[in-house]
Amino acid sequence: MNGLAEFLARGRAAHRELMGEQLRLYEQGPDVFDRESGETVPGPQTVLYTGPGRVKPVAQASGTEEQAGEREVNLRDYEVAVPWSTELPPGVRVAPGARVEVLASADTRMVGLVLWVTGVQYSSTATAWRLSAEDRS
Template sequence: MAGRRAALELQREVIALYRPGDGGFDWETGTDTPAAATSMYTGPARVKPDRTEGREVNAGEVNTTLRRYVVSLPWTTSPPATRPHPGDVIDVTASPDARMVGLRLWVTGVENSSTATAWRISAEDRS
């Protein structure tokens, strides 16, 4: 319990975790039709780089640097109706570090453990 309280004190960012909706392409108008996203969690979190180095990959014809992060949610957070999975999105909406605000991360995995001090989600920045 002491470890979980200590972990909670480090959760200084505010995030929004959501699942993007399946949009479509309207052939008559020639435009993309975005679909509404499904909100899964909004609240405090700790967003911490997992590795200090970025890895460059070629995504289509654009070079992209992947940076890994660990996002820790309070242990007492109720799991959403559907478990987060790769492709879900995390937006940092508030942080003591103004450079973190606006950071968009993509979920790559979820870690579970009965002895963990927080609920951890692996994510990456694809900027």
């Protein structure tokens, strides 16, 4: 192993130690109207990844208030990191609109948090695979 590869392996292992949350990354299909019940039900989910990760707020983000339908929505920016070696199903790329759900965390207030992916970062010299996301609550 050359110097850079060895350095990256140590960095990736150290970053993995910081991943205290269990996450589920998924794509949500479009809602479907059920004619029998008269209800709109969420579309099918395609799970892309389940496993360890790290969710942290972006320090510079102030959060913005947006109008969505008839209610105000606060948008808060987060960085989500999953292990650099995470593999997706063949031919699948994570796109904005995918969602990240916090399944478990030492901070139990985070459990159930759903974030919307706004961007994906790729790098062969990163210590983790990072996703930009926002909380739309």
